[in-house]
Amino acid sequence: MAAPAPAASSKRDLLIFDAEENLAVALAKYTADLSAKFAAERGAFTVVLSGGSLIYALRKLTEAPYLETVDWSKWHVFWVDERVVPKDHEDSNYKLALDGFLSKGAAEDYETILKQLVKNGVLAMSKTTGFPRFDLQLLGMGPDGHIASLFPGHPLVKENTKWVTHILDSPKPPPQRITFTFPVINSSAYVAMVVTGAGKAGAVQKAISDKKTSDLLPVEMAILDDGEFTWFTDKEAVSMLQN
Numbered sequence: 740m741a742a743p744a745p746a747a748s749s750k751r752d753l754l755i756f757d758a759e760e761n762l763a764v765a766l767a768k769y770t771a772d773l774s775a776k777f778a779a780e781r782g783a784f785t786v787v788l789s790g791g792s793l794i795y796a797l798r799k800l801t802e803a804p805y806l807e808t809v810d811w812s813k814w815h816v817f818w819v820d821e822r823v824v825p826k827d828h829e830d831s832n833y834k835l836a837l838d839g840f841l842s843k844g845a846a847e848d849y850e851t852i853l854k855q856l857v858k859n860g861v862l863a864m865s866k867t868t869g870f871p872r873f874d875l876q877l878l879g880m881g882p883d884g885h886i887a888s889l890f891p892g893h894p895l896v897k898e899n900t901k902w903v904t905h906i907l908d909s910p911k912p913p914p915q916r917i918t919f920t921f922p923v924i925n926s927s928a929y930v931a932m933v934v935t936g937a938g939k940a941g942a943v944q945k946a947i948s949d950k951k952t953s954d955l956l957p958v959e960m961a962i963l964d965d966g967e968f969t970w971f972t973d974k975e976a977v978s979m980l981q982n
């Protein structure tokens with residue numbers, strides 16, 4: 740599969756920090772600045788989160804000055820993916836329902852909620868793609884190059900109609916998850932891809948290389964239609980890049 744060419748207005752940046760602490764300081768400022776921009780422009784800030792170490796990387800937002808200066812009332816927080824897990828121990832009827840329809844239902848519920856937020860103006864729509872346009876998606880990447888719950892070689896990476904979909908056979912446990920699709924990720928105004936540590940160096944190198952092969956990693960398929968994509972990395976994560 741050939742890599743789609745980024746639209747003329749899309750921009751990509753690579754930020755490399757000496758230490759994770761400095762990444763966290765910069766990520767808090769970046770997020771707080773975008774929060775102020777979108778709150779002023781549209782009266783709402785739609786921000787998407789992934790799981791993993793990203794949440795720890797955002798810790799400075801809950802410290803001075805941001806805790807007081809950010810207008811949290813404008814924030815609408817979404818999850819790029821979610822693990823569909825039982826709240827307590829497994830029971831066979833519950834498992835049956837979960838396998839059969841619950842995880843699919845959760846994806847459809849989530850999509851319905853997003854459509855309502857578009858109707859009432861909280862969530863913008865992309866003028867070109869026909870998918871919702873989140874102000875900021877703060878994402879992590881696995882060592883295999885997966886983002887959200889979109890895994891290498893899985894057919895879900897080709898989903899091009901749904902906004903949210905479900906997966907029953909995630910290669911990373913737990914197997915049942917719901918996830919935003921690529922058209923939703925790629926319609927964002929801003930994406931911060933927060934990736935640290937040597938375990939990610941191979942996938943970072945492949946993603947940043949100009950030589951594109953047919954076996955694109957999910958992270959390589961995150962090509963914004965009209966937006967700004969910024970890598971927040973540390974030295975270890977970029978250790979395989981050629982100078």
Ligand SMILES: O=C(O)[C@H](O)[C@@H](O)[C@H](O)[C@H](O)COP(=O)(O)O
Nearest residue numbers: 789790791792793879880881887
């Ligand atoms: O549910 C999951 O499997 C995680 O949400 C996952 O998608 C995570 O975002 C990446 O694997 C990066 O995680 P780390 O930053 O912790 O390595």
